[in-house]
Amino acid sequence: MSIARRRRLLNDDVLTSLVESSWEILDISGSDVTDVGLASVANVCSNLRAVDISRCGKITTAGVSEILCHCPSLEILRCGGCPRSEFTARRCLNLLKPKLNTLEEDSWEELDTLDIGGGAGSLRWLVWPKIDDYSKETLAAECPRITINPQPSSFDLSVSKVPIEALASIPLDHSIVEDIDPKTWAVSAAPQRPVARPNQNASPEIPIAERFRLAYVEREARLAPKRAKRERQQRRRAERDYILNDIDARSVALAAQASRNLRKS
Template sequence: MEKTSWDAADIPEVDACPPVVKEDTSGSRPTQNFQPDIRVERKRIPGKSRSLVSLCVGNLGRHLEDIIEEIHLVAPSFPPSVKASLLAIARRRGLLCDELLVALADETWELLDVSGSDITDASIEALAKICTRLRAVDISGCSRLTPRAVRVLVQHSPSLHTLRWGGTALSNTTARLALGYILPKLNRNEEAEESWEELDIERVGKGGQSLRWLVWPSIDEKSKERMETECPRVVVNPKLFSKGLSVPWEARPGTVLDATFLEDIDPDTWAVKTSRTGGFQVLPRKDLHSKETAVLSIAERFKLAFISRDERLAPKRAKNFRQNQRRAEKAWLKTDPEAKARAWAGMARKSLKGLEG
């Protein structure tokens, strides 16, 4: 056996370095040491090694019920992607509640998926004021939300182009009552303002001005006809291969909005059963197909109808109030001599200033 010097030893080199050519000082033909392709070997390894951040997020999600009470103290220091991953894990484990949603809300979020959870209007209204960049929202199966939450969400999300809702008896009823809040349209005032200065620009348009896609699998014929008549620009339940349409992935059937936040998380994280007992009570997931939730009670119907009518007539009441104030001021100027004299004196001063100028 010939002895090999250190210069001739075949030492594996670092990945991403070019192959090294070593010259023989004896004048013979140079020998080339080929580096093995480590990247090819990695592809052969079954499974993919998870990042340290993903392992930490998975550990937090596995014990989320133990830290949910104090998560508002540490959540502000989490990156937005970590908050979104924890929210997705909480939704799958049935732990998503109002406190957790508000604690994890981040102003940079563009996607929101709270489908099938027990959140209420309070958390949606608080989140809408924080997350103003939302472009796709999934509230399907949220039976505790009312049209008020939808109105606030659309009002504070000017970039919202995809909305997914419906799915249960209660959420379908909420969707029908809130249909007028999401349709992009102009306000129609019965009485015109006296001047452009008195026109409130916020009342010119209402509804989802950027809304283009509505995913509502269980839409009824009456609501579908209303959508086609009042706003044909919004596509209801778009098909994947629609002629002349480029359907974004957020609006495609069967899409899960928060799936992208869990690509590198161990699926066993949200397979852990919740067994928390204590002061903080997580509301149990309701049976979405039970007969008890099939029909709304009469009292609930009256309440939703009253809220919808009151919100619809609020702008008109404010307008009538302003007009009554202006009429009262004009009547006061006509009947009170002192007020009339002051008004004429003010007009005279303005005229003198104009002549002097």
Template sequence: MPWWDGLLTKKTKPRSLVNLCIGLIGRHLEDIVEDLDEIAIVLPAEIKLTVAAIARRRKLLNDDVLIALADASWDILDVSGSDVSDFGLVKAAEVCKFIKALDISRCTKITATGISELVKHCHSLETLRCGGCPRSDNTARRCLSIFKPRLEYVEEDSWEELDTKEIGSGAQSLRWLVWPSIDNNSLENLSVECPRIVVNPKPSSPFGFMGTEVPFEAFQNIILDDAVVKDIDPKTWTMHGIAKMPISSPSSSSIELSVAEKFRLAFEERDNRLAPKRAKNARQHQRRAARDLLLMSARAKAAVLASQVSKSLHSRNL
């Protein structure tokens, strides 16, 4: 086999036209946010999920964007580190009732109230990722009673034998909780009172946890919505991070500007800043001059007419 065959096989495929179009939408997302609810109507569910993932990476994901994009066919939702609040989460939960994996980590605007409403709508929720910052950790601690399903009267000997109908309320199907910074008291509380919920699973065998395969959504080192943007050019969201040039700290090798150059740059900056004001003043001066000229012309005409009338009257009297 020729040596160049190995290089040819490593060449990446060109991105599809659909992915290029999604990337274009993502790069200009802030320009269409106000009309996103109308635009999203014609988008397929998987594209709306990709746009939501791009919006999250671009720090544009909030209640309005999430509600505009939410689709009933979604089975994962990642709003981590976004501005989504209880209102947006609940509205999305009312639409996305078949969500199996949800990431709300580092969402400082989501409280126990929002999570309580969430579990009422999403009865298929199996994996929940939470915590990640002090406020989100506090919210997760307050949700322990919500995570633990409350049972009707049953006679089974273990959680594994329970039927869904016997779970009266709470997170009915929650099985995996990803909470990296969980405190010992919360961990012990869940382990004793609700052993069916596995916290931060670490599968040590191909059979997973107690014979149940751990879904990839429950692994701590994954980003939940990475799969939906794997074919999108990363520049779609990273280009906005480098658009603004960072202010570099002065180094010893940098050339110090002379005092004269500093004064020249300061004068140019001031001159450019005042240029619009000077132009405005010039326009006002021109308007005043034209008005004064018009008034003067009217007065001159009036004076000539008055003089003519006076001469006419004087000649008649004679």
């Protein structure tokens, strides 16, 4: 799947055909995966602890909600990176806010996971490089357990050490492909066809507008005799109808015919 993502082939069909329940990280950044594919993974991979949906313009709050609902161990979420993903990240603020089941404790630090219902109770690191000030202040006030854009720690203590999956400078699935030759996912450019040189002796190509004009002129010349014959037939038919329907015209016609017969005789 990591190679398919790097080759820009990752979509819902590819993702659902490769998904395994043993997955703990999911990197679909920059892919064509939609809410449908993300929901399918969420229903299969309940042990996900790190997810990267950055630069996924087809994922909305509906897909993020599926991940938060079905993956209780999610600790790291990467988002943003393109206009659509930035918009989705801002819309997800309410999804990340925890909802308290009890208010008996005096501080967030004294709350256990069981005291937090809904929201992203297990989320600890949010990687959102271009987070706006309002969203940052909102998360800091209402989600103090979430560290935004963490930096490498200088301490060795496990409590304060930032996991490598939470560092924006390193791809989330780096550990999976670090021993694979990059040539495996290199996308070669399609060979360019040689451009044919114009023949100096060939006649210049006629523009499409001129072709239509010449075709119209040829059609008019071909139909002109037929059109003239049709007009003569219509004129004779009109004269015949006039003579048959008008008494005076019929008298004149009969007199002219009688005069011609007398001259012949």
